Amino acid sequence: MTTAPAVDARVIALAHHAPRALLEGVLARHGITFHQSVTLRAAVVAGDSVGRDDLVDEVTGALKTDESVARGAIEELTAARLLEPTPADPSRLRLTDPGRDLYERTSAQSAEIAARLYAGIPEQDLATAGRVLTLITDRANTELHQP
Numbered sequence: 736m737t738t739a740p741a742v743d744a745r746v747i748a749l750a751h752h753a754p755r756a757l758l759e760g761v762l763a764r765h766g767i768t769f770h771q772s773v774t775l776r777a778a779v780v781a782g783d784s785v786g787r788d789d790l791v792d793e794v795t796g797a798l799k800t801d802e803s804v805a806r807g808a809i810e811e812l813t814a815a816r817l818l819e820p821t822p823a824d825p826s827r828l829r830l831t832d833p834g835r836d837l838y839e840r841t842s843a844q845s846a847e848i849a850a851r852l853y854a855g856i857p858e859q860d861l862a863t864a865g866r867v868l869t870l871i872t873d874r875a876n877t878e879l880h881q882p
Contacts, residue, residue: 742867747868747871754848754849754852755769757848758772758845758848761841761844761845761848762841765837765840765841767812767815767817767837767841768808768811770794770798770800770804770805770807770808771808771811771812771817772838772841773794773797773798773808774790774794774805774808774809774812774818775812775817775818775830775834775837775838775841776838776842777790777793777794777797778790778818778828778829778830778834779830779835779838780793781793783829784821784824784827784828784829785827785828785829786826786827786828787809787826787827787828788826790805790809790828791805791806791809792805794808794809799879809828812834813828816831816833816834817830817831817833817834817837818830818831818834819831
């Protein structure tokens with residue numbers, strides 16, 4: 736049995752990219768990208784509708800990417816009729832029924848992958864990993880927002 740390496744940037748990156756590759760396989764079968772999936776999730780979390788600029792901010796923050804990437808994902812989802820402007824206020828967006836269905840299907844398939852990957856890992860280990868990764872994320876976000 737080999738000794739597990741200490742957590743560092745490489746270990747975190749490998750732990751991110753391997754499951755993401757599995758997720759991207761699911762998303763590709765449904766004809767959407769990772770960025771579009773993150774955007775759909777942000778719209779779901781927002782509730783009935785979300786301001787376009789608020790959605791851009793949420794996606795930009797989640798992906799640590801340029802505003803143009805978030806706006807592009809929103810436009811692609813709108814063109815695919817997975818998001819739409821609300822009738823009362825076109826500056827707000829909402830999921831369409833097909834958008835919600837797609838989100839629910841891809842989320843369920845993603846949850847199945849996660850269940851397989853996390854199977855057998857003690858809850859205490861998962862809680863410790865969660866605390867460490869949250870602390871690292873918070874510190875990185877703090878540095879990103881410094882002038």
